[in-house]
Amino acid sequence: MAAMTFAQKVLSRTSGKEAFPGDIVSAKIDLAMSHENAALVLRSFKEIGAKQLWDPEKVVLLFDHRIPANTTKAAEGHQTVRNFVRQEGLPNFYDMKEGICHQVLPEKGHVLPGMLIVGTDSHTTTYGALGAFSTGIGATEMAAAWATGELWMKVPQTFRFHLNGKLDGITSAKDVILHLIGKMGADGCDYRCTEFVGPVVDAMSVSGRMTMCNMSMEMGAKAGVCFPDQRTEEYLKGRAKGPWQPITSDKGAEVEKELDLDLTGLSPQVAYPHSVDNVKAVEEMVGIPIDQAVIGSCTNGRAEDLLAAERILHGRKVAESVRLIVVPASKEVYLWAADSGILSSLVRSGAIVTNPGCGPCLGAHQGLLAPGERCIATTNRNFKGRMGSPESEVYLASPATVAASAMKGEIADPREVGP
């Protein structure tokens, strides 16, 4: 058999035949995730007329986007799904108690290397950080997956990023992925599976790899992946819900594009409005006044992110003119931050801490922007109106850059502000 890429191998395994880029295969799903939009899935699922879910063990449901319910409509949506879960006796339901889907599924050990995972959320690519092939789908096709356990998939070509060199202390995974998005453009990796390899990835925590794979979607990728190693194993220890086998690209497998980048000396990066690929080094942006700063989301709401922010803010104050909103990505993160004193330190510095969830990321509640306001956030999208008024602006950056900016009241270079 010819050498195969990671994407080919996963889709060959799940479709039962050798899969080549461009082929359309019918693949068996290992895990299917939905959040609030399970209500939409349910509507199509009923139309299909299936009697039950193909495999209730493989479906994970939770609420994270609008929690606690921010409107009566949202509450009704929650209720519909909750009733369905009770009726069917679904085993993997976290209601609104655990946090953001893309954080909770790995934490709870649902995500395993080599799996084929689909989710009704575009940032489902996050699970690639643990070596899964993982991608976002629409609500109607999720209904078909619920009914049959199968979905059509086009086997993607692969782009491989060799990330060489060494990041300077304060520069993080977020800066790396923003830099790549700036280079490739918002559709630069359309349909592709993006593989992240090399010393920078080897040195990165699972948390950082999640940030990378999460935002691979913002350059159009169908999936992003970091191959399992020692760190992956450590993360999975005590969590994994089952046995697993790593899947990696074969040596010599044909990939469409290979890019070599030396990231030594990379500056913290910022994406300015209104497109994720408008990326510049922070030093070109310092001095832009801000009204709000947000640390959280499935991109950067994990322990290491809160820690990076706290290191900068420790014993110092958020600028009088700035609202700093901190949203832990999950209950686990929240508890860790509380127990370790990170949370109280952030609150003493002037942060507003909310319950774990999506928070203001999608512009539904918990910190919307007024016309003319500017926000710097660790989230992943800065489209017009994403966080409130269409006349507001969102800048995307790392937790360290956001913390430094919150302190100064304007976009600031965390290397200047220092811990």
Added chain:
Amino acid sequence: MKGKVWKYGDHVNTDVIIPGRYLDDYDPKHLARHAMEDIDVTFAKDVSYGDIIVAGRNFGCGSSREQAPLALKFAGVGAVVAPSFARIFYRNAINIGLPVIELDAREMFNKGDTALINLEKGIMVNEASGKSVKFEPLPDFLLAILKEGGLVAHTAKRFR
């Protein structure tokens, strides 16, 4: 398939195809009334059944909202032709029964021209000029989903 051509540029995103403010109501007819509103106010008013959208690259980028292809389909659109599509839009379109064709046809058509498309054979023709262009037809598997009106109908067959 035959219809009048509507032309648009690159990166037509799901927010302009169906603005977020209309998403509270899933009724496709309601969505159709606001299709393309933020990019072309004449569209929803003047579109007729079978019309064809010819656009630039990365059509349907942005959120995973399925209401975007639904709004176009219920507005009457017969097919969207673009050199590239955002991945989730492409999937959603086929799954709700809206044909999508990967082809750059912008040179060949002016707004209002009549286009003929044969999905199975992979040919698109400008009726007035007689010019034609070939494209890679969709695999049978996806054509079958389209013919049955989408993935729900296609899947429902298995449960009847």
